[in-house]
Amino acid sequence: MALKIASILERIGDYARNIANRTKVIRVAGPENIPGINIGRMGQLTQEMVRDAMSSYKNRDTALAEAVWRRDVEIDHMHTVFHKEVLASMTCNPNMVATGVHLLFIAKNIERIGDYATGIAEQVNFLVKGSLPDEDRPKADKTSKVIGT
Numbered sequence: 001m002a003l004k005i006a007s008i009l010e011r012i013g014d015y016a017r018n019i020a021n022r023t024k025v026i027r028v029a030g031p032e033n034i035p036g037i038n039i040g041r042m043g044q045l046t047q048e049m050v051r052d053a054m055s056s057y058k059n060r061d062t063a064l065a066e067a068v069w070r071r072d073v074e075i076d077h078m079h080t081v082f083h084k085e086v087l088a089s090m091t092c093n094p095n096m097v098a099t100g101v102h103l104l105f106i107a108k109n110i111e112r113i114g115d116y117a118t119g120i121a122e123q124v125n126f127l128v129k130g131s132l133p134d135e136d137r138p139k140a141d142k143t144s145k146v147i148g149t
Contacts, residue, residue, distance in 0.1 A: 001123060001126075001127050004123060005057060005120055005123060008116045008119055008120055008123075012050065012113050012116050012117075015109040015110075015112055015113050015116075016109075016113070018105070018106075018109055019106050019110070022105055023106070025102055026102050032095075034096070034099050034103075035086060035089035035090075035093075035096050035099070035100060035103070037082065037085045037086060037103070039078075039082055039103070039106065039107050039110065041078070042075060042078040042079065042082065042107065042110050042111075043110050045071065045075060045078070045114075046110050046111075046113050046114045046117065049068050049071055049072070049075070049113075049114055049117035049118070050113065050117045050120075052064055052067065052117075053065065053068045053117040053118075053121050053124070054120065056068060057120060057123070057124050057127075060124070060127065060128050061124070062124060062125055062128045062129060065120075065121040065124035065125050066121070066125070066133070068117055068118060068121040069118050069121040069122065069125075069133060071114075072114050072115065072117070072118040075110070075111055075114035076111065076114075079107055079108070079110070079111040082103075082107045083104060083107060086100045086103050086107070087100070
């Protein structure tokens with residue numbers, strides 16, 4: 001179990017490094033080429049999910065693990081909305097395309113970190129109860145589907 005969670009944390013670290021690298025590139029582009037869209041709240045919620053997932057593991061707290069598991073859908077919704085907003089900004093202003101692409105990757109990385117936090121929560125449930133959650137993981141990321149309806 002600890003090895004599986006360590007592997008998940010390594011992947012989260014890889015995404016965090018990618019976010020940091022892309023943020024440096026965006027910063028160099030200058031504020032005039034950055035759409036007025038904020039993904040800070042999405043990142044903050046995802047950080048809380050990771051922290052809570054690790055706390056649930058440390059304390060063998062299945063209630064907290066389930067709360068993390070259920071919060072993933074909120075991150076998915078935020079990612080879908082952000083994706084639409086960035087695409088709209090890129091469409092309106094071609095100077096924002098390069099920055100927008102980096103922002104889309106950053107948002108996807110944040111969304112994936114949320115998925116990994118949810119995976120830790122599932123492992124906690126398995127560790128304590130001997131089974132994964134009974135229901136399918138709620139998903140709401142619609143960025144790979146037709147957007148516009």
